[in-house]
Amino acid sequence: MKVLVAVATRHGATREIAESVAAALGTALTDAGVRSQVEVRDAGLVHSVEGLDAVVLGSAVYLGHWLEPARKLAESFADELGRVPVWLFSSGPVGEQKRPAEEPVVVEDLVRRLNARGHRLFGGRIDRRTLEFPERAVVAALRVADADNRDWPTIRAWGREIGTSLARLERSVS
Incomplete structure (x- = not known):
């Protein structure tokens, strides 16, 4: 089973989430006796989704919106992604709350368009040392x-x- 975890991140925190999801997902498949290849890739570097059995797509959220590479991947491959199991996740914002209260603006439409099996909103990370001046x-x-x-x-x-x-x-198909 080939699974892609595609991610859009600015400063690496969302990629760390993607890597953790991929590791846990791969372990669960192995524990269930399913041979798998789980790959984490930057969303902007995905040029095809052909041959994939499932996709997890995630993005950092800035001002309520996903980053462009994740949005473009979803838009460019919407038909293909609609034919395989897809899950979505968002990272951010940060602040007083341990868990963000609001869903990012773009997600509701993507869940419907991609027939996604779910969306999770995870807390994010702010480290001023990694930010550019306008972000600071x-x-x-x-x-x-x-x-x-x-x-x-x-x-x-x-x-x-x-x-x-x-x-x-996989078991139901076999």
Whole structure:
């Protein structure tokens, strides 16, 4: 089973989420006796989804929107992605809340268009040392402190949940 975890990130925090999801997903498939190849790739570097059995697509969220590479991947391959199991995730925002309260603007439409099996919104990370000047200015204006609100046990559990679901699908087809 070939699974792609595609991710759009600016500073690497969302990619770390994607890598954790991919590792947990792959372990769940292996534990279920399903041979698999799980790859994490930058969304902007995905030029084909042919031959994939499932896709997890995630993006960092800035001002309520996914990053362009993730949106473009979803738009460019909407028909193909609609024919395989797809899950979506978003990372951010950060702040006082440990878990973001609002869904990113673009996600509802993508869930419908891609017939996604689900969407998860995970907390993000702000580290001013990694930000460019305009981003630091926005963070300062919003009075957002450096924080890492990623809930690793929840992220890994979601990856295992996807792997278990794919293993059941594989068994039902075999």
